[in-house]
Amino acid sequence: MIAAAPAHPSRATATPVRPRGGRVAGPLRCDEAGRELDFSGMGRPWQLLDRPAEYDAVRKALTNGDTGGVILVGAAGVGKTTLARMVTEVLSEPVRWVACTASSQAIPLGAFAPWIAASASRDPLASLHSARENVLAQPDTVIGVDDAHLLDNLSATLVHQIAVDHGAHIVATARTGESLPDAVTSLWKDSYVERIELAPLTKTECVALVEAVLGGTLEGLSADVMWESSGGNPLFLRNLVEGGVEAGTLTDVNGVWQLRGPTAVPSGLVELLDERLSRVGAAVLEVLETLAVHDPLDIDILSELVGAAAVDAAEATGLVRITSHNGVVDVRFSHPLLGEVVRCRVGTAAARIRRGRLVETLQDRDASTPAHRIRLARLCVDSDRPLDIALLIDAAKDAVSLANLPLGELLARAASERGGGLRAAELLSRALLWQGRPQDADEILARFDPDRLDPLQLVQWGVVRASLRFWSLGDVDHAGDLVEMLRARVDYPALRLTVDAAAAAMAVHENHLAEGIEAAERVIADPDSPRQAVDFAAFALGLALPVAGRGADFAPIAARSRVQQKSTDGIIRLMVRYGDVLALTTIGDLDLAEQRATEYREFSSAGQFVGWAIARIADGVVATYRGRFREAITAFEQALAALNAESSLPWKLPARLLLARAYAALGEVEQAERVLGDAEEHSGPHMALHEPQRMIARAWLAGAEHSAHSAVELARKAADLAHSAGQYAMEAEALHHATRFGDRTLAARLTTVAGRVQGPVAAIYARHAAAVAAADPCALAAVSGEFEAAGLLLSAADAQAQTVPIYDHAGQRRPSAKATARMMALVARCDGAGTPAITAAAHPLPITEREREIAALIGRGLSNRAIAERLCVSVRTVEGHIYRACIKLDASDREQLAELI
Structure with a gap:
């Protein structure tokens, strides 16, 4: 349930708004309902994005003698009043603002009451004349009418007369979905004023606005959810941000803001929407409260529950919208935050009864798709109807397959607590494992005695437990013992294939590539392999074949995974997709790799954050190889923030190693050092596969420190390490880096290894090395x-x-x-x-590589002794290099030398 967060008690700080052209408008302290805005909970004041096109159109309408003004029409909170006041604040003409309210609407000329002389208050005609004379007392006055849909008929008539007589320019705002007085409607129908529809913000504008306020990057997946939830409405977006910060669900993780868990709706927004809901009538409210327990709903189901007339009435208010997708017509809230507010109005007991009615309606319908099963299961969990354990387990399996881990955890836990047995426990354990809670996952599985499990149950239990012991806890020995126990006790061929596939993935990570590839290919080739075995084998090959130089061989496996509609584990399937991108990158097909990476990052729920992070790592891989390092850094940093968990997830390692390379390529040495330091938490035999990449990252760091000799040495060590494990693509890449760092001796070796690597890139590496050798x-x-x-x-x-x-x-x-x-x-x-x-070519200096390296270390603040210890030479040797470099560059001391470098 979404909680309503209390409003901040303090007053808002006036925030200057800068319209187009650089002029600063007056302070804005109120929202469209006239309430004080409070920014005290935010790191920076809430800001407003320019709407240059609309700003210019409104100003032109108010300064052009050919038009009587403008009326801005849009949803509540879209920024109508803000834009109108931004324009009028910079006008030289006097502005009279008329504030319309529900209470003033009940009084004739209520909106203009401040301008009516006391002597004229009892005579309608006299009141009308008095209001007109006083409001137009100054020449060239602009009349501002806020919330024109709340004008009483006499006030609307006065506004109409002023526009018709060209007595003043009019700037009015009106809310969509509300009935307007005829006199106001005729203003634009008869072309007395211009009508401008104020659209919601685009996704790009929403992200820019939120990032400006938060002072940091907004995680891409969170941005998608927030934009969808707010519908681009600035007021809704603001309340979503402030509520999330206040509730602790919108948090800063290493400079990346991410939204997790339920969203708190601030009381200010609740009041605004409650006021709207109080006027919709019982039939429409029945539609909204039914929709609140499950949004969206099939229009036929909703009509069956509340009546078609009520659904039509709700659509007419603009509070719900009808959408059609793949032949299914759904009803959903016009803004998801509206649904949260309605849910706050529905009591717990009433909501359980409504869910129960919906369960009764849905349970006899088709439940053959994951979406239907998940919907029904979620409704059952919090309804007043008996629970179907089998349905809960199937829905939990669907959620895990879709990589929605929090939802999978919710449904699996409900099934487990109600006697779901090992099937529910295994699903719950997997959902916890991928969310970075391996200890909790292991405790759940430890409750089962393997001696009392049949072979199928034993494999279900043992593969998950071996996986979490291996990857998340780094307990290679225990994981190996579990695999051997499964092999000893399981004779059924299909089950043995599942065990073999899991073991192959572990062998690959231990850098036993030949063993892992052979076992995984055997599983893939067997027509009797169950889906779980195929998933694990494809996962193993997706990591092994690209680095082994067989990236092209992974193409049919990736294609098989893409057409497969369902996976036993959504995260494993996403890892296979990562392998697809990696394979295409290693063979040099960067265009297709980028296309695949784009296809693979389509996620719709914040619960899919782990899968989204893996997809972002794939984005970063392609960007790194293309040389788009800022883009790569953004992708990796967002992925690492999304993977933040109680226990660090092993998928952070490949992201960190490439991130360190990206930072080093841009010369950001301290950032590269930080990332490589963080990467040390994932080391050991269970992550040996990535050691050549770790060494390559260190080589790039050395290069960024102007230590070309060390960079070459580290790259060659990475090549030797890769060769010993059969990582021939990594060997070729490491040799290529060494050649770029200045090694002229690698042409023959690269030519040899290029013959073992699929794709054209390794051959280009070899030609490059030959050209360097020949100068x-x-x-x-x-x-x-x-x-x-x-x-x-x-x-x-x-x-x-x-x-x-x-x-x-x-x-x-x-x-x-x-x-x-x-x-x-x-x-x-x-x-x-x-x-x-590049440094040597762009800034040729008459100094040696060692002298350049020492000068760079001086620039980083190291003493001569620290430099000597780092380079394993004597202090006198360091001093000699500094002296000679200073002579060559006419530098008076070590500080000047560092500045020159």
């Missing part, structure tokens, strides 16, 4: 073009950069300048990234 600028320029065509832009920049010193040494200034210009153009497309080759 051939023409060959380097040609291979730079190949890298650019493949989408590997920073590799292209490096290859071009390596031509510059060759041209300089030969005294060929024109080709050197041309090569430098092309290099810089490529670097600009990589967010201004830097590498040792």
Whole structure:
């Protein structure tokens, strides 16, 4: 149930609003209902986005003699009054604001009461004349009418007369879904004023507004949910943000704001919507309260419960909307937050009865789809009807398959607490495991005695427990014992295949690639393999084949997973999709990799945050290889924030290793060091697969520290480590990095390993290494073009950069300048990234690599002794390098030397 959060007691701080053109409008302290706005709970004041097109249109209508003014029409909270006041604040003409309320509507000329002389108050004609004379006492007056739908008939007549007689310009606001006096409607129908529909904010505008207020990045999945919930309504959005911050469901995780759990609706918004609900009538309220227990509802089901006439009446109010999708016509709230407010009005007992009625209506209908089963199960859990344990288990399985982990946990726990046995416990354990609560998951499974389980139950129990012991707890030995126990006690072939597939995935992570690939391919090839076995085998191969240099071989497995409508575990299926993106990246098909990554990040629920994070990691992989490092950093940081849990999820490791590379490429050494330090929490035999990538990240960090020698050494170590495990694609990539860092000896080795790697990229690596070895600028320029065509832009920049010193040494200034210009153009497309080759080409200095490295360490604040310890040399050696570098660069001391570097 959504709780109504109390309003802040303090008054709002006046916030200047800057309209288009740089002029500062007056302070805005009230919302459209005239209530004080309070920003005290936010890190920054609530701001308002410019609406330049609408702002200009309103101002033109109020300053143009050809029109009588403008009426702004839109939903409550969309910003009508705010925009109108922004414009009128900067006008030189006097402005008279008429505030309309429900109470003033009951009084003739109630809206204009402040302008009626006391002597004229009893005579309607005299009152009308008095109000007109006084409100137009100053020439060129602008009349502002807020909430014109609440004008009484006589006030509406006066506004109409003023517009017809061109007595003043009119700026009015009116709320959609409300009946208007005929005199107001005729204003735009007869073209006396211009009518402007004020649309909700776009998703981009909503995200920009929220991020400006919060002072940080808004997680993409949370942005989707908030935009959908607010419907782009600025007032609803603001209340959603403030309520979430106050309730602690909208929190900052390492600079990324994310929405989790129920949303608190602040009392200010409850009051605003309650006022609207109080006037809708009993029939419409019946529709809304029925819809509140499940939104959306099939129109036929809702009509059966409350009557078609009531549904039509509710649609006419604008409080609900009718949508059609795949032949199904649904009724849903016009704004999800409206549903939360209605739910607050419905008591617990009444809501249980309504859910029970809905269960009775739905239970005899088709429940063959996951959506229907989940809907029915959720209603059953909180209804007054008896629970169907089998339905709860099936719905929990559906939720886990859809990667909606909190929902899967809710339904599985309900089934488990009501005697659901091992099937419910296994689902609950998996939902907890993927949410970063492995200890809780293990405790649930530990309650079962494996000696009392039949073979099917034993595999259900043992595979999940072995998985959580292996990946989440790093207990490789215990996980291995569980696998061996399953193999010893399970003879049925299909069940053995499931155990073999899980074991293959573990072998891959232990970096026993040949063993893991062979076992997983055997499972995939067996026509009798059950779905769970195929899922685990595809997961293993999605990580193993790309790094082994067989990325193209994963294509049919990925295709099989895409067409498969259902998976036993939604997170495993998403990991397979990640493997698809990884495979396409390693073979050099970056366009298709990016297309797949985009397809795979379509999620609709905040409960799917783990799957969304995995999809964002896939986005980051492609962006990193393309050289779009800022984009990659955003993707990885958002993914890491989404994966924040009680126990750190192992999927953080590959994201962190590539994130460190992205930061290092941009020269942000401290950030790269931080991320690599964080990555140490995931180390050990269960994560050995990623060790070559860890070494490559360290090589890039060394490169960012201007230590080209160390960068080459670390890249070569990564290549050796990858080769020993059969990670030939990683070996080729590591050798390529070493070549970019300045190693001229790797052409033969790269040529050999390129023959073992599918796709064209490794062959380009080999040609690059050969060009570096030959110091051939023409060959380097040609291979730079190949890298650019493949989408590997920073590799292209490096290859071009390596031509510059060759041209300089030969005294060929024109080709050197041309090569430098092309290099810089490529670097600009990589967010201004830097590498040792680019630094040397762009800023050629007459110092050695060691002297440059020491100067860079000085710039980071290290003492001579600290530098000596870091480089494993004597302090006197460091001092000698500093002295020689200062002489070459005419620097007077170490500080000047660091500044020059």
